[in-house]
Amino acid sequence: MADDLYSTLGVARTAKAEDIVKAYRKLAKKLHPDLNPGDKAAEDKFKQVTAAYDILGDAEKRRRYDAGEIDASGQERPQQRYYREYAGGEDGARYRSTAGYEDLGGFSDLFGDLFGRGGGARGGAGGQRFAMRGQDAQYRLEIDFLEAVNGAKKRITLPDGGTLDVTIPAGVDEGQVMRLKGKGMPGVGGAEPGDALVEILVKPHPVFKREGDDIVVEVPITFDEAVLGGKVEVPTITGKVFATVPPGTNTGKTLRLKGRGIKRKNGKLGDELVKLTVVMPDRIDDDLKAFAEEWRDKHRYDPRRKLREQA
Amino acid sequence: MLTERDIVSRVQHVTVTRLRVWVRQGWIRPAAKEVQGFSEADMARAALIRDLEDKLGFDEDQVPVLLNLIDQIHGLRAELKTMLDALDDLPEEVRATVKMRITKRKPKSRR
Numbered sequence: 001m002a003d004d005l006y007s008t009l010g011v012a013r014t015a016k017a018e019d020i021v022k023a024y025r026k027l028a029k030k031l032h033p034d035l036n037p038g039d040k041a042a043e044d045k046f047k048q049v050t051a052a053y054d055i056l057g058d059a060e061k062r063r064r065y066d067a068g069e070i071d072a073s074g075q076e077r078p079q080q081r082y083y084r085e086y087a088g089g090e091d092g093a094r095y096r097s098t099a100g101y102e103d104l105g106g107f108s109d110l111f112g113d114l115f116g117r118g119g120g121a122r123g124g125a126g127g128q129r130f131a132m133r134g135q136d137a138q139y140r141l142e143i144d145f146l147e148a149v150n151g152a153k154k155r156i157t158l159p160d161g162g163t164l165d166v167t168i169p170a171g172v173d174e175g176q177v178m179r180l181k182g183k184g185m186p187g188v189g190g191a192e193p194g195d196a197l198v199e200i201l202v203k204p205h206p207v208f209k210r211e212g213d214d215i216v217v218e219v220p221i222t223f224d225e226a227v228l229g230g231k232v233e234v235p236t237i238t239g240k241v242f243a244t245v246p247p248g249t250n251t252g253k254t255l256r257l258k259g260r261g262i263k264r265k266n267g268k269l270g271d272e273l274v275k276l277t278v279v280m281p282d283r284i285d286d287d288l289k290a291f292a293e294e295w296r297d298k299h300r301y302d303p304r305r306k307l308r309e310q311a
Numbered sequence: 312m313l314t315e316r317d318i319v320s321r322v323q324h325v326t327v328t329r330l331r332v333w334v335r336q337g338w339i340r341p342a343a344k345e346v347q348g349f350s351e352a353d354m355a356r357a358a359l360i361r362d363l364e365d366k367l368g369f370d371e372d373q374v375p376v377l378l379n380l381i382d383q384i385h386g387l388r389a390e391l392k393t394m395l396d397a398l399d400d401l402p403e404e405v406r407a408t409v410k411m412r413i414t415k416r417k418p419k420s421r422r
Contacts, residue, residue: 081354081355081358082355082359083352083358083359083381086351086352086355086356087352087381087382088385088388088392089352091350092352093389094342094352095356095382096386096389097383097386098383098386098387098390
């Protein structure tokens with residue numbers, strides 16, 4: 001490819017049109033293939049010179065060549081497409097950077113976070129936008145037995161001094177984990193925060209125990225209540241009630257108080273199981289001793305017969 | 312997608328060696344990563360770097376500074392355009408209010 005058409009023809013850039021014609025004709029005469037049969041080099045040179053003349057000999061083409069609009073072969077030279085033509089478009093988005101004005105966030109409460117890495121409709125900073133949901137935060141909360149049974153509102157004090165309000169639903173059980181949506185660590189890059197996971201620990205109660213949705217209470221009864229039966233005051237999770245102890249009650253007898261247990265999710269209630277224990281008076285006085293001796297002589301019975309037979 | 316050869320043949324005075332240096336420096340990040348494929352924007356960027364170095368006479372260590380600033384300007388322009396597009400969607404009286412507020416805030420010395 002000829003580098004410069006003027007040097008190909010051996011003329012100055014400022015040469016007049018007739019000088020170009022003259023120069024071309026002189027060269028052409030010397031190089032024309034028909035005048036130089038078999039001379040490949042001359043043919044090539046002729047083609048170059050002719051190509052140069054095709055352009056420089058034509059006023060309009062010469063102007064365009066001088067202006068750089070066409071190259072030495074007469075091809076349209078593509079105009080330089082400047083980078084700015086692409087920079088604003090999709091193709092240029094990879095290069096656009098918004099790294100430098102994240103501080104815009106300090107300028108506007110509402111709009112500040114729209115710009116920079118955090119937001120924006122289109123990615124800056126090389127098109128890389130980073131967003132990650134916040135981490136879940138794990139907490140443990142110890143509550144009283146009755147708070148677990150009846151529900152409660154508790155406040156957790158966080159290590160950083162903040163607080164977290166937790167509504168304990170009635171009937172929550174030991175080891176149950178409550179998920180508080182969005183109360184975990186903040187998200188990165190506009191992503192949603194994590195959740196707070198609160199594991200519930202229930203302190204044991206001196207009286208009540210829990211078996212599933214039932215409450216179990218051990219209730220001592222007197223010797224005479226065991227023999228004669230009667231109404232006995234029994235604690236429940238909602239207050240005291242009177243339970244009927246049937247005559248002739250043994251230790252280990254269990255009364256079921258319907259609906260006195262823990263509220264299930266479906267709204268039904270568990271029961272309270274009252275385990276009765278016959279308790280002798282602290283001191284066996286002479287009256288009781290005399291009565292038992294007299295009673296034994298007349299009403300002998302054998303509660304261990306089965307035991308003997310089956311052992 | 313354009314190849315190295317395409318770029319070199321279409322952007323005058325850019326050689327394969329120069330182009331590879333620019334890619335290695337991260338000044339040009341080929342649109343297609345796996346097979347090195349350049350986009351039209353990559354090509355225009357090559358021409359820009361060439362102009363910076365050849366025509367304007369900046370040194371190699373000055374080029375990344377310029378590119379960084381240019382990229383930031385285009386980033387800013389894109390954000391500004393997004394904002395203006397969003398403002399254009401607003402009802403007429405809201406736009407008028409916004410315009411008034413902006414005018415009020417513009418430093419007097421400007422322009």
